Amino acid sequence: MxxxxxxxxxxxxxxxxxxxxxxxxxxKRLCAWIYLMEILEETEQFVYYKENGKLIGFAGYSxxxxxxxxxxxxxxxxxxxxxxxxxxxxxxxALKEYETNYDYVPKNMQNYFDGELSIxxxxxxxxxxxxxxxxxx
Numbered sequence: 001m002x003x004x005x006x007x008x009x010x011x012x013x014x015x016x017x018x019x020x021x022x023x024x025x026x027x028k029r030l031c032a033w034i035y036l037m038e039i040l041e042e043t044e045q046f047v048y049y050k051e052n053g054k055l056i057g058f059a060g061y062s063x064x065x066x067x068x069x070x071x072x073x074x075x076x077x078x079x080x081x082x083x084x085x086x087x088x089x090x091x092x093x094a095l096k097e098y099e100t101n102y103d104y105v106p107k108n109m110q111n112y113f114d115g116e117l118s119i120x121x122x123x124x125x126x127x128x129x130x131x132x133x134x135x136x137x
Contacts, residue, residue: 025090
């Protein structure tokens, strides 16, 4: 993912979810950067939707226990660990606890799939305009 798209992805994430900001007392943008690094670390394949060069949404797929892109995974993990050291995070334990709460796959589903959709996000204003368009048809 290009840096320009990363910045836009962070905005999409921070406008959409809490990402542990409330629990940890950290700025939402910092939590969004941490979450994006986790997504980039896990994701093997992205699908992007852009309009006029602007990232509107994206989806990522993660294959469980994959060794593919190992160097890339280590790089994003390194950055994420550095972000965790920010003095702006008042309660790191709460942030990490928040993060473990959304990673859940029921035991009975783990054998059906070889991975998971790591993220699917679409700009809220774009969703609203599409919804409005569909309602007026």
